[in-house]
Amino acid sequence: MTEPIRVDISSAPSSSLWDRVSNWVSDNKAVAYTIAGTVVVITSAGAIYYFSDANKKAGAPTEKRKSKKERRKEKKQAEEQQQQQQQQQQQQQQPQQKAGINLQDEEAGQFHIAAMRCLLPRSRNCNNATVSTCT
Secondary structure (H helix, E strand, O other), rough: OOOOOOOOOOOOOOHHHHHHHHHHHHHHHHHHHHHHHHHHHHHHHHHHHHHHHHHHHHHOOOOOOOOHHHHHHHHHHHHHHHHHHHHHHHHHHHHHHHHHHHHHHHHHHHHHHHHHHHOOOOOOOOOOOOOOOOO
């Protein structure tokens, strides 16, 4: 019937895949460099993304985000505590201020009385005044 076709292997070019790829790259250098550059950029971006994401997960476990109601409640409590602290500070300062004001008022009153005594006619005793400016 039919005879098998014989092919002479020795006469056919026996080029390997590497030879064919290197020949194609030498013919199309611009395309080959573009492909190689794209592969390098994509691979490095993937590696950076992978390792940076791994650090976030392993470094600190993230807590669940609190609901808006809970956040408002905590904020309100913090503000109330701050107001209480401010009120306590004001209460601590008020007695000190009152004592200082009273003392100043007493001193001012003594000087005022002494000055008034100096203004009185000399027939009255001016030596009783507590201010040294009265002669």
